[in-house]
Structure formats: structure tokens, C-alpha cells
Amino acid sequence: MGTSGSGKSTLLNLLGCLDTPTSGEYYLDGAKVREMGKAERAVLRNRKIGFVFQSYNLLPKTTAIENVELPLMYNVNVSATQRREKAIKSLVSVGLGDRLMHKSNQMSGGQMQRVAIARALVNDPVIILADEATGNLDTRTSYEILVLFQELHSTGRTIIFVTHNPEIAQFCSRNIILRDGHIVEDKMNEKVLSAKEVLDALPIEKE
Amino acid sequence: MNGTNLFKISLKALNNNKLRTFLTMLGIIIGVASVITMLAIGQGSKRSIQSQISEMGSNMIMIHPGNMERGGVRQGASDQQTLKLEDYQSLRDNCKYLAGVSPVVNSSGQLIYGANNYPCSIYGVSQEYLDIRQFSVESGESFTDQDILASAKVCLIGKTIVDNIFTGGEDPVGKVIRFNKIPFKVIGVLKSKGYNSMGQDQDAVVLSPYTTIQKRVLAITHMQELYCSALTEDLTEKATDEITTILRHNHKLKETDDDDFDVRSQQELSTMLSSTTDLMTVLLACIAGISLIVGGIGIMNIMYVSVTERTREIGLRMSVGARGVDILSQFLIEAILISITGGIIGVILGIGASFGVKLIAKWPIYIQPWSVFLSFGVCTITGIFFGWYPAKKAAELDPIEAIRYE
Numbered sequence: 284m285g286t287s288g289s290g291k292s293t294l295l296n297l298l299g300c301l302d303t304p305t306s307g308e309y310y311l312d313g314a315k316v317r318e319m320g321k322a323e324r325a326v327l328r329n330r331k332i333g334f335v336f337q338s339y340n341l342l343p344k345t346t347a348i349e350n351v352e353l354p355l356m357y358n359v360n361v362s363a364t365q366r367r368e369k370a371i372k373s374l375v376s377v378g379l380g381d382r383l384m385h386k387s388n389q390m391s392g393g394q395m396q397r398v399a400i401a402r403a404l405v406n407d408p409v410i411i412l413a414d415e416a417t418g419n420l421d422t423r424t425s426y427e428i429l430v431l432f433q434e435l436h437s438t439g440r441t442i443i444f445v446t447h448n449p450e451i452a453q454f455c456s457r458n459i460i461l462r463d464g465h466i467v468e469d470k471m472n473e474k475v476l477s478a479k480e481v482l483d484a485l486p487i488e489k490e
Numbered sequence: 491m492n493g494t495n496l497f498k499i500s501l502k503a504l505n506n507n508k509l510r511t512f513l514t515m516l517g518i519i520i521g522v523a524s525v526i527t528m529l530a531i532g533q534g535s536k537r538s539i540q541s542q543i544s545e546m547g548s549n550m551i552m553i554h555p556g557n558m559e560r561g562g563v564r565q566g567a568s569d570q571q572t573l574k575l576e577d578y579q580s581l582r583d584n585c586k587y588l589a590g591v592s593p594v595v596n597s598s599g600q601l602i603y604g605a606n607n608y609p610c611s612i613y614g615v616s617q618e619y620l621d622i623r624q625f626s627v628e629s630g631e632s633f634t635d636q637d638i639l640a641s642a643k644v645c646l647i648g649k650t651i652v653d654n655i656f657t658g659g660e661d662p663v664g665k666v667i668r669f670n671k672i673p674f675k676v677i678g679v680l681k682s683k684g685y686n687s688m689g690q691d692q693d694a695v696v697l698s699p700y701t702t703i704q705k706r707v708l709a710i711t712h713m714q715e716l717y718c719s720a721l722t723e724d725l726t727e728k729a730t731d732e733i734t735t736i737l738r739h740n741h742k743l744k745e746t747d748d749d750d751f752d753v754r755s756q757q758e759l760s761t762m763l764s765s766t767t768d769l770m771t772v773l774l775a776c777i778a779g780i781s782l783i784v785g786g787i788g789i790m791n792i793m794y795v796s797v798t799e800r801t802r803e804i805g806l807r808m809s810v811g812a813r814g815v816d817i818l819s820q821f822l823i824e825a826i827l828i829s830i831t832g833g834i835i836g837v838i839l840g841i842g843a844s845f846g847v848k849l850i851a852k853w854p855i856y857i858q859p860w861s862v863f864l865s866f867g868v869c870t871i872t873g874i875f876f877g878w879y880p881a882k883k884a885a886e887l888d889p890i891e892a893i894r895y896e
Contacts, residue, residue, distance in 0.1 A: 357810065
């Protein structure tokens with residue numbers, strides 16, 4: 284968490300193996316990232332990291348299932364049938380089992396973000412990096428997405444959620460606050476709020 | 491990287507933007523189609539000229555008397571009497587490269603049968619003349635050695651003659667016609683050959699034994715011309731040299747003397763005409779080639795725009811694990827797919843257009859298989875060449891910036 288210019292994005296790029304640190308070392312799942320070449324890092328991203336972006340970044344005119352299959356397309360070890368199975372499984376786990384063949388422009392923002400999350404999950408990553416994943420969504424949908432993240436977290440996934448919104452921090456088990464490129468606070472959140480409860484408490488909008 | 495997957499990704503990307511793909515392809519389609527059509531027209535006219543020449547006998551060699559000086563005065567070729575019977579005989583007996591030799595003597599006059607008459611030339615030849623000029627007898631038969639020895643008053647006539655003097659539709663074979671009051675018995679009718687490329691009617695012909703014309707019509711002993719045919723078209727040059735050697739020997743010419751005869755082959759004519767059409771083909775191909783390059787630049791242009799437009803998509807692909815080489819391959823495959831598909835459509839269109847030209851304009855066309863492969867190959871190379879730069883640019887994008895590109 285941090286204000287703009289605090290170094291959130293740089294940290295995320297480093298964690299996501301998109302960039303390499305100028306000094307220091309970054310170990311991802313035991314591998315030294317700093318010494319890796321571009322291509323090696325690409326493979327590493329493909330196998331170990333899932334990204335969720337603020338603006339979803341789905342491929343246009345492409346069905347949900349094809350979007351989710353995308354990371355596996357770059358993995359030689361996954362066959363076409365395995366790819367499809369995994370993508371369907373992943374989409375079902377984010378609650379889009381009935382939207383497999385919908386194209387990205389036929390879905391709502393919340394649904395698109397769910398597809399993006401399914402895409403991040405499909406390669407069974409060691410960490411999921413979410414960059415302002417709720418930034419473009421309305422309050423209700425934001426909480427829905429947070430519920431999903433909390434559920435994923437409870438099944439044992441590491442999720443790094445980057446945000447400037449302190450409200451969202453309440454739903455996370457550990458809060459790291461950045462300012463001007465430095466960590467100013469790193470504490471465990473003793474009282475993690477349940478997004479589901481908050482969602483249920485939200486007043487239902489009247490049509 | 492898995493080639494099939496990359497292929498699928500590229501195909502999907504092209505499919506997502508059908509109109510743009512088609513417009514890009516259009517350049518290649520027009521390029522390839524025009525290369526094929528232009529080459530087909532060029533080759534077609536070359537072939538038609540060549541076949542007309544070979545109808546005249548492409549391996550034909552003509553020997554004229556000529557170029558003789560008497561006391562420093564050049565004599566006109568028609569006055570020359572340098573070609574003798576012995577020349578004919580020694581060429582016939584000694585030349586390795588000749589398939590046939592025939593003397594030619596001719597006289598002009600009026601052919602008369604019944605109430606009809608027709609002006610024409612009568613040619614005195616040997617039987618081999620028919621093979622040399624590629625005449626064949628349609629009905630009746632050709633004259634024999636016996637006819638030549640006996641200077642028999644027999645003749646073979648062409649279709650035009652038949653049409654003009656046998657107007658009653660009777661069978662000319664066996665009838666007696668008169669040439670300048672000399673009666674000739676028609677023993678055969680020649681098969682029609684039509685007009686040659688010079689516009690001469692090859693059917694307005696009367697053939698007789700050369701001895702008959704020499705003795706009974708012209709009263710001469712020399713030959714006006716000798717017609718020979720080389721064994722094959724390729725041997726024409728060797729045959730020409732051989733003829734020159736033999737004739738120089740026969741005429742007892744010294745090293746320093748000029749030839750007193752003139753050997754000409756159809757090959758020179760053929761070479762001249764085909765060099766003209768070759769030039770035309772090259773010109774047409776150049777124009778068509780330029781349009782192919784323009785098509786290629788079109789590909790580069792669109793691919794370049796496409797890379798900029800799809801920066802975010804590239805960033806995303808990179809962040810989910812596409813390496814630079816994967817992105818490069820994807821865009822290259824797209825470019826190659828465009829050019830190959832365009833190439834195939836272009837080939838079909840080009841062949842279609844060629845037949846259209848044949849059908850509508852009645853131009854002779856010939857589609858050479860290599861021209862199809864050539865233009866197809868060129869357009870594939872164009873695709874790779876012009877797709878390379880944009881693809882490289884895409885591959886070198888920084889995923890961090892690309893993913894946030896607006």
C-alpha cells in the first residue's frame with residue numbers, strides 16, 4: 284500500500300520478474316531472478332506468477348476460455364486437451380462456469396476481472412500479483428472480487444495486492460506500506476475483515 | 491516454443507481483424523496476379539512467334555548465291571550462278587548435320603485450268619523439300635526419284651490453288667493444268683498450312699521436280715537456292731559451318747576470298763524475334779515486380795501500425811510468459827500467412843486473368859510453371875522481409891511499459 288510515487292509499481296515489477304533489481308537479490312521459489320535473462324524470466328513468469336491488472340487486459344474479441352488458456356499457450360509441456368481442462372477448471376473456480384464462450388466485450392467489468400483472475404490461476408502460480416485489481420470496479424463488484432481473493436487465499440495461495448486504498452488493506456493479513464521507495468511499515472493485520480460479511484451488509488440497490 | 495500454438499495465436503489475431511487482413515493481402519494479391527498475368531502474356535506471344543517460325547521450319551537453312559566480284563564489281567545476287575548441281579550433291583552426300591537438302595528454282599507465271607487462271611510461282615524442288623518446309627501431301631502422292639530423273643511434268647498444288655482454279659469442286663488429282671502453256675499433271679494436293687507470321691499464304695504453292703523447272707521452264711543448269719534442314723534446331727549452327735566448309739571447298743575459294751554464297755538460318759530470325767519478346771516479358775515482369783514490392787511495403791505498413799495498436803496485448807502476452815522470440819514469431823507468422831494466402835489467391839486470380847485475356851482479347855498466353863513458383867516464392871520472401879522489422883520491434887517492447895500503454 285502506498286500513495287502514488289511510493290514505489291508500489293516498481294516493487295510489483297520486481298516481484299513479477301518484469302524487471303530486475305539494480306542492487307540486492309530477489310529469490311522467487313528458490314531461484315535467483317537478478318541473474319536471469321529476459322527469456323528465462325518470461326518462462327519463470329509463465330510457470331510461477333499470475334498477474335491481475337486494474338484494466339483487466341483481456342484479449343479483445345476473444346472468448347473467456349481462450350483468454351484463460353493464454354498463459355498455457357506459451358507452455359510447451361501442456362497439451363491442447365490439458366489446456367482446455369485447466370482453463371475450464373479455473374473459470375469454474377471463479378464462478379464463471381456458465382460464461383466460458385462469452386467474448387470479452389460481452390462481459391461486465393466484474394466478469395472480465397474474474398476472467399483475468401482465472402487466467403492468473405490457470406498456471407497454478409506460487410504468487411498472484413494484483414495491481415489495483417478493484418480500481419475500475421464499483422463498490423459491490425469490488426467486494427465480490429475481494430471475496431474471491433479471500434477464498435483463494437484461504438486455499439493457500441499467496442496474493443500480493445497493490446492498492447492505494449486503505450479500506451482494502453483491512454481485508455489483508457499483512458500490510459506493507461511504502462513511501463518514497465522505502466518500506467515504512469510492515470505489520471500483520473490482527474483483525475482481517477471478511478469481505479463476504481461486508482458484501483452481505485451492503486444495501487441492495489433498488490432498481 | 492510450440493509452433494502449433496504460435497500458429498493458432500497468429501491465425502486468431504488475423505481472424506480478429508478480417509478487413510485489415512484482407513486489405514493487407516490485397517497488395518500481395520494484385521502483385522502476384524499481375525506478375526503471373528504479365529509473364530503469361532509475354533511468354534504466350536513469345537511462344538506463338540516461335541511456333542510460327544518452327545512451322546516455317548525452325549531448323550531450316552537457306553543457301554543463296556551471292557557476293558561475287560568480277561574485276562571489283564559486285565554482282566547482283568539473282569544473277570549469280572555459283573550454286574551448281576555438284577554443290578547440291580556434295581551437300582546431300584557429305585553433310586553429317588543435315589536431315590535434307592533440296593534445290594530450289596522458281597518461275598512465276600499463270601496457272602490455267604479450264605476457264606480459270608491464277609497467278610503464282612512454280613517451285614522446282616526435290617522430294618526432301620516437303621520435309622524441310624514441313625509440307626505434307628493430303629491426297630494423291632509426292633513425286634519420285636524417277637520423276638526427277640525424267641524431268642516429269644508433274645506437280646503438287648496447295649489449297650489456295652485448288653480453291654482458285656478447281657472451282658467446280660472436282661478432285662484435282664490426275665487433272666492436267668497448264669503453267670505458261672506447259673502442261674503439268676497434278677499428282678497430289680498439299681495439306682493446308684495457312685498464313686505464316688510474315689503474312690504470306692503458304693498454300694499458294696505449286697511444287698514440281700527441280701529438273702523439270704530447270705530444263706522445261708527456265709532452261710538453266712544452276713540452282714537459284716538450296717534449302718536444307720539441320721537434324722535438330724540446336725545443330726543449325728554446326729550445320730551452317732559444315733555447309734560453308736563444303737561449299738568453299740567445292741568453289742575452290744582461297745583463304746582470303748569471301749564466300750560467293752550466303753548461308754542463312756531461321757535461327758537468326760528466331761533469335762531476333764524472341765529477343766524482342768524476351769525484352770517485353772522482362773519489362774512486364776518489372777512492372778509486376780514493382781507492384782509486388784509495393785504490396786510488401788503495404789504489409790510492413792500494416793504490421794507496423796498493428797504492433798503499435800496492439801502494444802498492450804503484447805505487454806500482456808509478455809507478462810504471462812511470452813518470450814521475445816515468441817512475439818517475434820507470432821508477428822512473423824502473421825506476415826507470412828498474409829503473404830502466402832495472398833499469394834495463393836493471387837496465383838488463382840492471375841491464372842484466371844490470363845485465361846480471361848485469352849478469351850476476351852484473344853491474345854496467346856502461356857502460363858509457365860516457374861512463373862507461378864517464382865511469384866509465390868517472391869511473395870513469401872516479401873512477407874518475411876517486410877514482416878521482420880515490425881515483428882522485431884514488437885519483440886523488443888518492454889513489457890512494463892507495454893502493459894500500461896494507452
